[in-house]
Amino acid sequence: MSDAVFAEQAVADQAVADRAVAAPAPHAGAGMAVEIRKVSHHFRLSGKSLPVLEGIDFSVAPGEFVALLGPSGCGKSTLLRLIAGLEPPSAGAIVADSEPVNRPDPSRNLVFQDPTLFPWATVWRNVATGLEARGLLKQHRARVDDALALVELGGFADAYPHQLSGGMAQRASLARALVNDPSLLLLDEPLGKLDSLTRMTLQVELVRLWQRNGFTALLVTHDVEEALLLASRVIVFSERPARIKAEFRFDEPYPRHRDDPGLIDLRRRILGTLGLAT
Amino acid sequence: MTDATETLDGAAAVDAPGLLPGLWRDGLLIALAWGVAAVVTVSLPDVVPWGGGDLFAAITGVGALTFVVLAFAAHRLGRAGEILIHYGPWLIAIGVWLALWELITAKTGWLPKPFFSPPHGLLNVYVNDGQRLLICIGYTLRLWALGFLSGIVVGYAVGVALGWSKRFAYWGMPLLKLIGPVPATAWIPCTFYFFPTTFGASIFIVALASGIPVAILTASGVGSVNRAYYDVGRILGADSRYLIRRVAIPAAMPHVFVGLFMALYYSFAVLVVAEMLGAKYGLGWYIQFQTAYSGYANVYAALLIMAVLCAGIIRLLFVARDRLLKWQQGFI
Ligand SMILES: Nc1ncnc2c1ncn2[C@@H]1O[C@H](COP(=O)(O)OP(=O)(O)OP(=O)(O)O)[C@@H](O)[C@H]1O
Ligand SMILES: [Mg+2]
Numbered sequence: 330m331s332d333a334v335f336a337e338q339a340v341a342d343q344a345v346a347d348r349a350v351a352a353p354a355p356h357a358g359a360g361m362a363v364e365i366r367k368v369s370h371h372f373r374l375s376g377k378s379l380p381v382l383e384g385i386d387f388s389v390a391p392g393e394f395v396a397l398l399g400p401s402g403c404g405k406s407t408l409l410r411l412i413a414g415l416e417p418p419s420a421g422a423i424v425a426d427s428e429p430v431n432r433p434d435p436s437r438n439l440v441f442q443d444p445t446l447f448p449w450a451t452v453w454r455n456v457a458t459g460l461e462a463r464g465l466l467k468q469h470r471a472r473v474d475d476a477l478a479l480v481e482l483g484g485f486a487d488a489y490p491h492q493l494s495g496g497m498a499q500r501a502s503l504a505r506a507l508v509n510d511p512s513l514l515l516l517d518e519p520l521g522k523l524d525s526l527t528r529m530t531l532q533v534e535l536v537r538l539w540q541r542n543g544f545t546a547l548l549v550t551h552d553v554e555e556a557l558l559l560a561s562r563v564i565v566f567s568e569r570p571a572r573i574k575a576e577f578r579f580d581e582p583y584p585r586h587r588d589d590p591g592l593i594d595l596r597r598r599i600l601g602t603l604g605l606a607t
Numbered sequence: 608m609t610d611a612t613e614t615l616d617g618a619a620a621v622d623a624p625g626l627l628p629g630l631w632r633d634g635l636l637i638a639l640a641w642g643v644a645a646v647v648t649v650s651l652p653d654v655v656p657w658g659g660g661d662l663f664a665a666i667t668g669v670g671a672l673t674f675v676v677l678a679f680a681a682h683r684l685g686r687a688g689e690i691l692i693h694y695g696p697w698l699i700a701i702g703v704w705l706a707l708w709e710l711i712t713a714k715t716g717w718l719p720k721p722f723f724s725p726p727h728g729l730l731n732v733y734v735n736d737g738q739r740l741l742i743c744i745g746y747t748l749r750l751w752a753l754g755f756l757s758g759i760v761v762g763y764a765v766g767v768a769l770g771w772s773k774r775f776a777y778w779g780m781p782l783l784k785l786i787g788p789v790p791a792t793a794w795i796p797c798t799f800y801f802f803p804t805t806f807g808a809s810i811f812i813v814a815l816a817s818g819i820p821v822a823i824l825t826a827s828g829v830g831s832v833n834r835a836y837y838d839v840g841r842i843l844g845a846d847s848r849y850l851i852r853r854v855a856i857p858a859a860m861p862h863v864f865v866g867l868f869m870a871l872y873y874s875f876a877v878l879v880v881a882e883m884l885g886a887k888y889g890l891g892w893y894i895q896f897q898t899a900y901s902g903y904a905n906v907y908a909a910l911l912i913m914a915v916l917c918a919g920i921i922r923l924l925f926v927a928r929d930r931l932l933k934w935q936q937g938f939i
Contacts, residue, residue, distance in 0.1 A: 439842050441838075448934055459843035491936065
């Protein structure tokens with residue numbers, strides 16, 4: 330995906346162009362600024378109210394890579410769903426590039442915890458879904474092939490999801506998001522189910538993509554090391570209802586190394602806040 | 608597959624040049640069973656004469672001889688041979704069944720005329736009444752095709768609407784649940800009033816019988832689509848139209864096919880009744896007509912045709928399903 334393709338995309342995608350009015354030369358693919366303003370959320374579970382998020386308040390600068398850590402079931406996926414605009418928060422507001430978020434938009438793409446590929450469509454069709462849904466597929470067929478090549482699934486364009494391994498399905502779902510050139514990429518444990526080797530490869534790949542495309546990234550992960558390899562900021566949530574418990578900056582240049590002493594030190598401190606002192 | 612068989616044959620020929628290579632033993636057993644059926648038919652007299660015995664014996668006899676030849680040739684026939692070999696045990700069973708059936712009906716009279724018919728009695732019907740049966744098949748297929756197709760198209764559209772739209776489901780679902788269990792035949796009085804021709808009324812009965820299961824299953828299919836697929840679609844910028852066409856409908860396809868199979872059975876079951884409404888021809892009409900005159904052999908003959916037609920159409924539906932639901936192959 331060259332810059333020329335981004336420019337084309339900017340013309341085609343009115344929403345992106347509109348948002349970029351403030352910038353002198355609208356550079357599509359540039360990151361989105363996100364503000365989470367005092368967001369609280371609860372679900373109704375068997376007649377009772379279940380508070381999940383409580384007063385979450387932080388902002389993410391354009392092009393920043395932020396990792397979200399927290400115990401299982403604390404509400405991380407829920408927060409990503411709210412930012413994606415799939416549900417409105419019970420209280421508070423989410424603002425993306427100074428516009429309130431109230432519905433999903435392809436510029437804010439969410440890679441789900443499960444790959445959730447459409448089982449009835451081939452890998453190529455799955456990845457093409459976003460372009461097809463917006464009527465852009467005819468002009469941009471090549472972008473689908475590019476995205477597939479990027480996640481090394483070029484040879485599996487005609488396979489059906491049931492013919493993929495778990496890791497391949499996860500990569501296909503990543504390609505499905507990337508093909509839309511989002512300016513905000515929400516990643517819900519996208520590498521959670523992969524073997525450690527594929528995982529490491531894709532971590533490097535994610536950083537490369539992020540550096541090249543300049544999108545803002547919000548990554549939910551269970552893996553502190555992964556958070557520190559990828560993100561420049563790590564936000565740690567408490568048990569449910571999730572509150573922000575701690576926040577760490579980590580401005581080490583990329584590519585980072587897992588045995589970097591700074592990383593190891595910070596990793597110990599983060600594990601400490603999570604109650605897993607080593 | 609063929610390659611492997613050929614190599615095997617070759618090896619056998621080299622190792623033991625004196626033995627018969629690639630003999631299909633089931634072929635000989637089929638020949639034996641069919642031969643017995645032929646001999647039983649010609650050598651024993653009918654308790655009450657049926658006619659058609661000689662022709663039946665000739666057919667099964669020729670069949671037996673053919674299988675003797677095939678027993679030696681089947682392994683060289685490639686794909687056709689493989690299919691033949693696969694159905695070998697069934698062909699043996701058919702031969703045995705024909706011989707037994709001859710014995711207990713025509714030859715001993717344990718199951719007496721006119722209530723039961725030996726195989727050659729059915730053959731006799733096909734030979735003597737073939738012309739009329741062919742016309743009946745044509746009429747029945749026309750009625751079935753018109754009724755079934757219009758029924759499933761309407762049923763499918765209603766099902767998608769019921770599964771997708773809350774408001775449509777609010778009004779439609781209770782009505783469908785009310786109408787669903789009523790046998791299609793119960794509508795005969797008002798169909799007579801609403802349809803100017805009996806043919807129209809017949810089509811309506813068949814359409815109703817096939818439309819209702821398709822509507823119910825399509826609705827439940829569309830309604831039970833994993834919400835996560837809609838979330839994915841919405842994230843990717845899909846509008847409702849796209850979500851219906853590209854998510855709800857394909858996701859519901861497996862359910863729709865269950866509905867289609869049910870529709871097929873129901874539509875065949877009501878054909879006889881639909882043709883009661885004053886049809887001039889048709890297998891259903893033929894069955895009623897012959898029942899009234901105690902022509903039970905003719906009834907059996909027509910029933911057999913219907914069964915074969917239904918089985919053939921089901922086979923086609925399976926082919927269509929395997930095509931359309933290729934993506935499901937992990938589950939089917
Ligand atoms: N649709 C829903 N209805 C009711 N409760 C829900 C719903 N979705 C999530 N929850 C509840 O919200 C809480 C947070 O869920 P969420 O999926 O956000 O957790 P998570 O932090 O992503 O956990 P994990 O790390 O295990 O993925 C859970 O207790 C869950 O039971
Ligand atoms: Mg989660």
